[in-house]
Amino acid sequence: MKTETFSAPAQRGLSASAIKWFAIACMLIDHIAWAFVPTLSAAGFALHAFGRITAPCMCFFLAEGYHYTHNVRKYLLRLGVFALLSWPCYSYFESGTLRPETGMIWTLFFSLLAILSYDRIQNTALRVLAIAGCIAATLLGDWPIFGVVFTLVFWIYRGDFKKQALGFILSALVCAAFFSQLRSMRLFAMQLCVLLALFPLALYNGRRGGETHPRLNKWAFYIFYPVHLLLLGLLEFPIS
Known part of the structure; x- marks a missing residue:
């Protein structure tokens, strides 16, 4: 990874690693709520707000990762492999069956391609077409389009x-x-809670963090994502 010099002292703010771990915790809370808490109940709203x-945050650090990576092909390969590994886990978590629902890492893969x-594409028409194709591909994933x-x-x-x-x-x-779809103000407000992400992102100090366990911090999200989905899916839809 490349390094940069920052005017702010290193101890101030939050590192990328700290924000990612916080985001992972929020994701776990969100997925537990989807599995076991009524969506528009007071508890469901609060838990999904964190989710x-x-x-x-993951989109933000995908952009950061693209800036710092020395090998975008390996970055894409890593996302692609874990997107495929996560597909059955996400699908089972969502429905208890295997369907073409591929999860968040699939969306991140095409976001990186976008x-x-x-x-890198200089021709405006081809660039727009390529990005449109990436957006269309995310219709199979979590957080499609956005x-x-x-x-x-x-x-x-x-x-x-x-x-x-x-x-x-x-x-x-x-x-x-x-x-x-503007059918429920509560659902609209819940989705608008994505803006809460601005609070940790505003504290980002530009540093990678996680120097004590760099491999753990690099692979944590990739591994945790399919594993926790599979475990929650098995709790929600136990195999008889």
Whole structure:
């Protein structure tokens, strides 16, 4: 990984590792709620509000990861392999069966491809077509469409958090309207809780963190994601 020099002292703020671990905890809370708590109950709303934090944080650090990686092909391969490994786990968690529902890592894979397309395709028409293809592919994943949109916003305005935040807020409003279909103000408000992600992201100090256990921090999300989905799925839909 490349390193940068920052004017702020290293001990201030939150490292990427700290925010990712927080986001993983929020994801676990969210998935437990989907499995066992009525969605629009007071408890369900509160738990899902925390859960909305995860996806924007992962999209943010996907853009950061693309900036720092020395080998984008390996990055894509890692995401692709775990997207496929996560597919049966996510599908079983969602329905107790195997269906073409591929989960969040699938969406992150195509979000990274969208950054790559935006960054390296010079022809505007081909670039738009490639990004549209990435967006369409996420319809099989979790956080469809908006995983790519959030990631592109964070990438395009990288280095200017105010513009990142503004772009994210605008896209989050569309996201909340899309997922709630404006049929329920409570559901709209719950989806709008993605904006809570701005609080930890605003504290990001630009450092990777996790130096004590770098391999654990690198692989934690990839491994935890399918494993926790499988375990929750088995609890929700026990095999008789």
